[in-house]
Amino acid sequence: MKLSTDEVLKNLLNYIENENYKGWDPYDLLNSNFLKHSPFYSLSFFRLLFIQLGKRSPLNFRRFLNVPKEYNSKGLALILVGYTNLYRISIKGNTRFGNPETLKKKIEYLSDLLMKRSCAGYSGACWGYNFPWQARNLFYFPKETPTVVATSFCSEALFKSYEITKNQLYLDTALSSANFILKDLNKKIKKNGDKIISYSPIPGNDEVFNASALGAKVLSYCYKYTENIEFQKEAKKIISYVASEQEDDGSWAYGKNKVQNWKDSFHTGYIIESMNVYQKFCNDFSYKKVIEKGFDFYINNFFMKDGTPKYYDKKIYPVDIHCPAQLWNTLYELRLLENHKIIADKVYNWTVENLYNKDGYFYYQKNRFFRSKISYMRWSNAFVFKGLSCFELYKNEI
Secondary structure: OOOOOOHHHHHHHHHHOOOOOEEEOOOOOHHHHOHHHHOOOOOOHHHHHHHHHHHOOOOOOOOOOOOOEOOOOHHHHHHHHHHHHHHHHHHOOOOOOHHHHHHHHHHHHHHHHHHOOOOOOOOOOOOOOOOOOEEOEEEEEEEEEEEEEHHHHHHHHHHHHHHOOOHHHHHHHHHHHHHHHHOOOEEEEEOOEEEEEEEOOOOOOEEEEEHHHHHHHHHHHHHHHHHHHHHHHHHHHHHHHHHHHOOOOOOOEEOOOOHOOOOOOHHHHHHHHHHHHHHHHHHOOOOOOHHHHHHHHHHHHHHOOOOOOOOOOOOOOEOHHHHHHHHHHHHHOOOOOOOHHHHHHEEEEEEEEHHHHOOEEEEEEEOOOEOOOOOHHHHHHHHHHHHHHHHHHHHHHH
16 A cells, blocks of 8 residues: 555654664774774775775674664754654644644754754864765765865754754854855865865865755855855855856766765755755856756666656666655755656655655665665664655645
């Protein structure tokens, strides 16, 4: 029997709340109390080996290795945005997911929790991941190293929370994240002034297009709330750089480094959505054709006619839960759900049939011969929660 989006979303909401917003992550194996005390822990190869094992294996070693379920700031932010969408649904009279007063309390609770998790010692509010991250020989980020990606999601969540709660502290904290982006991150600047910003203050992941676009997205939000022209100017420099890296077919590689030349679904969605936010909040439509060309590549190359959400443009597997979740969010933010509702519905049906567990949570990935059925809070459930809340909000707006 086909499950409706509101039924699946309600089940997912119950699951997330029963887990108290905590969970495992594909990248968290280095949080193991056993591995942390290994004499080999300081070796990059050792760290990379176990990160890849945790990320790729369909077997869950986390209980055996004593990996705790924890809060992840980006995961909390995704859930918080989902709550703000449910609040907007509730004030229209649909209280299936809670009444406005109850949802507002949950929004305040997660906002306060997110504020407490901001990283100290930087020029503005910023957030990281609750695990160390080793990526080949490019970089090593210790646990809770702030990144522009996590900061973008967290600040956006606080902006959306402010719209409902009118708590000035939420707004001020979100606005301060601009200082982190402008002062703490490394930059590479072209002769014409366009620039790309680093993933983190720690060197080693310095030219990732979606990460820079997400930084510009934060600056665009800051311009919306302050009308400080410097935010608009700095956002434009980044957006212009990212736009110049678009390939002739409308696509973007993940980054400029030769080992980052793949093209995937959800990072492409990040770029398109971020450029659209810049266009909307900064009232600059000079990149309209870039957005349209990027979206055409996105919708035509990452989603099959039967609803299968591909990870890569030229390869189906692994099918990752991030891909359908970002589709619903991208379509909603670009106001294109009406035009592409058929594929959005097909992707939803495929996702529920292949990656949904009757206990309310979503699986991580489907490969050609097996599925990774591990429940991850940030990567899977929080991301789907935000995406489905956008889909459900759309249905309550039409």
